Amino acid sequence: MNTLIAPWIILFTPLAAAAVILFVGRHSKPLSAGLAIGSAAVGCLLSWWLFLQPDPEEVLRFPWIAIGDSWLQMNLSIPIGVTVDHLSKLMLVVVTTIATLVFTYSIGYMKTEEGYWRYFAGLSLFLFSMLGIVLADNFVMMFIFWELVGLSSYILIGHYFRKDSAADACKQAFIVNRVGDFGFLLGILFLWAATGTLMFGDLTSGKGIALFAANPIYLTVACLLIFCGTVGKSAQMPLHVWLPNSMEGPTPVSSLLHAATMVAAGVYLLARIFPILEAAPHALDVIAWIGGITCFAAALMATQQNDIKRILAYSTISQLGYMVLGMASASSADVSMFHLFTHAFFKCLLFLCAGSVIVGMHHEQDIWKMGALKNKMPVTFLIMCIGGLALSGCPFFSGYYSKDLIIAWAVVKYPLLGWLSVATAGLTAFYTVRLLTVVFLGKPRGDQAKHAVESPLVMLVPLACLALPSFIAGYPFIEKLFFHVEEPTAVPHLLHPVLLFLFAVGVVSAFLLYRNAEKDPIFIPLFANRLYIDNLYDWLVKNIQGRGAAVLSWADRWIVDLFIVQIPSKIVWGSGFVLRFFQIGNIQAYAFFFGLGVIGLVHFLIFR
Numbered sequence: 001m002n003t004l005i006a007p008w009i010i011l012f013t014p015l016a017a018a019a020v021i022l023f024v025g026r027h028s029k030p031l032s033a034g035l036a037i038g039s040a041a042v043g044c045l046l047s048w049w050l051f052l053q054p055d056p057e058e059v060l061r062f063p064w065i066a067i068g069d070s071w072l073q074m075n076l077s078i079p080i081g082v083t084v085d086h087l088s089k090l091m092l093v094v095v096t097t098i099a100t101l102v103f104t105y106s107i108g109y110m111k112t113e114e115g116y117w118r119y120f121a122g123l124s125l126f127l128f129s130m131l132g133i134v135l136a137d138n139f140v141m142m143f144i145f146w147e148l149v150g151l152s153s154y155i156l157i158g159h160y161f162r163k164d165s166a167a168d169a170c171k172q173a174f175i176v177n178r179v180g181d182f183g184f185l186l187g188i189l190f191l192w193a194a195t196g197t198l199m200f201g202d203l204t205s206g207k208g209i210a211l212f213a214a215n216p217i218y219l220t221v222a223c224l225l226i227f228c229g230t231v232g233k234s235a236q237m238p239l240h241v242w243l244p245n246s247m248e249g250p251t252p253v254s255s256l257l258h259a260a261t262m263v264a265a266g267v268y269l270l271a272r273i274f275p276i277l278e279a280a281p282h283a284l285d286v287i288a289w290i291g292g293i294t295c296f297a298a299a300l301m302a303t304q305q306n307d308i309k310r311i312l313a314y315s316t317i318s319q320l321g322y323m324v325l326g327m328a329s330a331s332s333a334d335v336s337m338f339h340l341f342t343h344a345f346f347k348c349l350l351f352l353c354a355g356s357v358i359v360g361m362h363h364e365q366d367i368w369k370m371g372a373l374k375n376k377m378p379v380t381f382l383i384m385c386i387g388g389l390a391l392s393g394c395p396f397f398s399g400y401y402s403k404d405l406i407i408a409w410a411v412v413k414y415p416l417l418g419w420l421s422v423a424t425a426g427l428t429a430f431y432t433v434r435l436l437t438v439v440f441l442g443k444p445r446g447d448q449a450k451h452a453v454e455s456p457l458v459m460l461v462p463l464a465c466l467a468l469p470s471f472i473a474g475y476p477f478i479e480k481l482f483f484h485v486e487e488p489t490a491v492p493h494l495l496h497p498v499l500l501f502l503f504a505v506g507v508v509s510a511f512l513l514y515r516n517a518e519k520d521p522i523f524i525p526l527f528a529n530r531l532y533i534d535n536l537y538d539w540l541v542k543n544i545q546g547r548g549a550a551v552l553s554w555a556d557r558w559i560v561d562l563f564i565v566q567i568p569s570k571i572v573w574g575s576g577f578v579l580r581f582f583q584i585g586n587i588q589a590y591a592f593f594f595g596l597g598v599i600g601l602v603h604f605l606i607f608r
Contacts, residue, residue: 180232187225234266295321429506
């Protein structure tokens with residue numbers, strides 16, 4: 001094996017598995033699962049091997065797009081190639097490792113579910129698409145795989161397509177992402193128009209960035225348009241609404257796509273073009289504000305959700321906001337990538353633990369119908385506590401190291417947003433302990449909670465494997481292996497004590513409020529109704545789009561069809577109908593009409 005061939009095997013093995021599953025997998029559940037897991041495992045092993053190798057000096061590229069026109073002064077040359085550098089190798093490790101564990105977990109979760117072969121084929125197609133984003137060495141390839149990821153997400157969210165809620169959720173996710181992707185496509189065209197290239201290596205080189213120096217406003221607009229792709233894919237406000245609704249899909253899908261990998265694609269995109277972003281400080285300001293506001297607002301919404309998966313979904317949006325804020329605040333992309341790395345493991349773990357709870361509760365997702373599950377599901381409880389402490393930023397757990405680093409950078413560069421992110425850390429601890437307390441402590445609140453059972457071993461083993469990196473992934477020896485991060489200077493001395501204080505306040509207050517609660521003692525309609533943003537979109541679709549469509553339909557029928565199409569066509573038809581009577585086939589009659597015309601013309605010329 002060599003570093004030239006390995007990336008291509010990693011990329012295309014899942015696609016081959018998806019194709020075989022679609023053709024023959026429906027006849028055998030073990031074959032479907034085995035092909036999907038095997039393709040992910042092959043990619044995982046090769047990714048770790050590739051990560052430990054030095055970056056190759058060259059990669060295989062194949063001719064693809066070549067457009068040249070001297071008159072239009074247009075030249076575009078795009079090969080099919082891969083990027084093999086530290087950033088892409090890191091993402092390969094994260095994506096393939098988590099995919100292997102989630103695929104294995106799915107054997108137990110999907111055991112009695114419909115569409116078993118269709119589910120694993122969709123997972124393999126998604127893995128191929130996500131790996132394509134990671135390995136793409138130009139914007140055209142990335143955009144194609146970006147759209148394939150959207151298609152894969154649509155298929156997997158709508159796995160239970162007979163449910164109206166699932167069908168609506170997959171359509172919403174697809175449409176909302178198209179909004180962001182339209183801006184992304186415009187940004188790609190802006191970059192090409194300015195530089196004549198779409199290769200990442202050329203765009204992020206000193207020569208490529210220098211081309212923007214003469215017009216910083218153009219660069220700012222281009223960067224913000226590219227960022228639209230991140231806003232859609234990484235669920236930043238105001239395009240965040242699709243992610244909580246995507247929880248209608250199977251829980252392993254929520255864990256893999258909507259917590260660990262797909263939603264991180266937007267952050268990876270920013271990391272890939274980080275040198276360009278550094279040259280556009282005004283664009284960074286906008287990115288910082290969107291990330292900071294998303295981070296705080298999503299945490300507020302998470303505090304009042306009652307669906308176990310929706311709580312984690314809003315938590316994911318909040319953590320993605322941290323990563324976006326880190327991209328704008330820190331001196332290198334590694335700071336946000338560090339949090340992406342730790343978050344991928346502990347959020348994937350939390351979603352899989354939630355899936356374990358859902359299976360044990362016979363697919364009940366309302367946390368207020370749970371309770372006392374620590375006695376029924378002790379392994380799931382212990383492992384979910386590890387994930388929860390990592391998410392909350394508990395000292396010595398992975399999230400403590402990566403999230404606090406972003407906060408420190410934000411406080412230095414954007415003090416207001418930085419301290420807002422500090423407050424978010426306290427809210428994170430609060431809603432996480434609220435979730436753990438209501439689900440696992442107290443008394444059973446229903447028959448399903450009384451009869452809950454621990455999940456099978458095939459689901460627990462992936463949880464145990466994820467628990468280890470959720471604990472140690474932020475430790476210095478891990479950090480130095482994967483990243484090159486540095487602390488900001490001039491960090492306020494009170495920052496870390498305040499963070500620890502807010503963590504303690506969030507944990508203690510949530511435990512005291514919810515340990516024996518039969519229903520939520522706090523009800524804030526603004527947060528429970530998701531800041532009414534979803535309601536606003538519903539109103540806009542119904543009243544603006546719906547009524548606008550009705551007006552346009554009326555205009556099309558009675559103005560365009562009637563006055564522009566039908567009436568003129570009737571006049572023409574009627575005129576032709578009358579004129580045909582003059583075509584009687586008689587030479588004398590034609591001579592008479594000719595003479596009459598001549599007399600008429602002469603009369604007109606004389607008496608005009």
